[in-house]
Amino acid sequence: MRKLIPVFYFLMAIAIISCGSNPYAKTNRLHKKQAKAYSKQLQQFPTPENQNESALNYGDYWVGTTNFNLRKPNYVVIHHTAQDSVQQTLTTFTLPRTQxxxxxxxxxxxxxxxxxxxxYRAWHGGIGKWGNNTDLNSSSLGIEIDNNGEEEFTDLQIISLIELLEEIKEKHGIPAENxxxxxxxxxxxxxxxxxxxxWKRLAEEGFGLWYDEAEVENLKLEAEFFKPNPLAINFNSRLHTRISFIDKLVFPEVIxxxxxxxxxLKIIGFDTSNLAAAKSAFKLHFIQKDLDQPFNTCDLKVLYSLHKKYL
Structure with a gap:
């Protein structure tokens, strides 16, 4: 019985150590196994034997180019997790059934x-479109921020995000607008x-584009800038000559x-197959208020200012 006591404590020590180790050790092993399988696929080269099995008219021998590298991401897509904790999200992303x-x-x-x-290609974007790109998963990095979907993002999260984006941008050469x-x-x-x-803070750091607020302030709708000439109307009702207002001898840009x-919206990148949804998404990113309201004059000016940056 006394001999069993040291064994008991030894097993208890192992249990305690294992509890303090990486809780995702098992899924990490599965990750490595899957990565190894993909590595084997990448190392498979054409051979005369497997080419002969094809109906294609292959050459007499395989020629491997020396000029290639890995495909790299060209976009970064930012998400909130819409879950209750980072542990819940990590678990969700390590369960095969969640996909x-x-x-x-x-x-x-x-x-x-x-x-x-x-x-590697993560499964974060799902069905989506940006410009003519209909497979963002294949060309982007996904970044999830622990947030239930309604709360504020913490300062520590945003600081870490900006530091991460700096590293990603430098490593992969991703354009600011992407x-x-x-x-x-x-x-x-x-x-x-x-x-x-x-979004504005990120744009100021070089991640995403933002509008020039002074330019938007100075923009005028054509209806705001022009008015009918009463003299012309008096002389000829069919005459539609218009004169402009001059504000401090500076002509504002007219929409x-x-x-x-x-x-x-298309020029910026939005999928406008559902125009109402595209407008709402634009407001969520660049206006960040009154999302359920129709476009107003301010929204229109912001859109006009922004779309020129994407031309």
């Missing part, structure tokens, strides 16, 4: 969990990151009456 994942997850305390190599949100690429399905997300909202 969802992300490259990075940022906890409320600013901790960053790098879940997938940047060159840092976007999930709601941007899937306006009919998604509303993340939520209305509290600091033409035929400015096309749908085309402007």
């Amino acid at each position: 969802v994942s992300s490259h990075y997850v940022i906890a409320k305390n600013g901790e960053i969990f790098h879940m997938l190599n940047d060159y 840092f976007i949100g999930h709601s941007d690429i899937a306006p009919s399905r998604k509303v993340d990151p939520n209305i509290n997300f600091p 033409p009456a035929d400015f096309n909202v749908e085309n402007a």
Whole structure:
């Protein structure tokens, strides 16, 4: 019996140590196994034998080019997790049945969990479109921020996010305009990151574009800038001559009456197959208030100012 006591304590010590180790050790092993399988696929080369099995007219021998590298991401798509905790999200992303994942997850305390190599394709975007790109998963990195969908993002999260984006941008050469949100690429399905997300701050750091507020302030709608000439109307009712107001001898930029909202949204990148959803997604990103309200004059001016940056 006495001999069993040391064994008992030894087993207890192992149990305690195992409890303090990485709780995702099992799924990490599965991750490595899957990565190894993909590595084997990448190392498979054409051979005369397997080419002969094809109906294609292959050459007499295989020639492997020396000029190639790994495909790299060209977009970053930012999400909120819409879950109760970062632990819940990490568990969700390690269960095969969920079929969802992300490259990075940022906890409320600013901790960053790098879940997938940047060159792998995560399942974070789903069905979506940005410009002519209909498979954002294949060309983007997904970053999930621990947030239930309604709360504010913590300062530590945003600091870590900006530091992460700096590293990603430098590593992969991603253009500023290609840092976007999930709601941007899937306006009919998604509303993340939520209305509290600091898009303006990110744009100031070089991640995403923002409008020139002074320019927007100076913009005028054509209806605001022009008025009928009463003299011309008195002389000939069919004459539609118009004169302009002069404000401090400075001519503001005028938004033409035929400015096309749908085309402007397309130029930025939004999928306008559901125009109402595209407008709402635009407001979620750039206006961040009155999302359920129709476009007003201010929204129109912001859109006009922004679309020129994407031309």
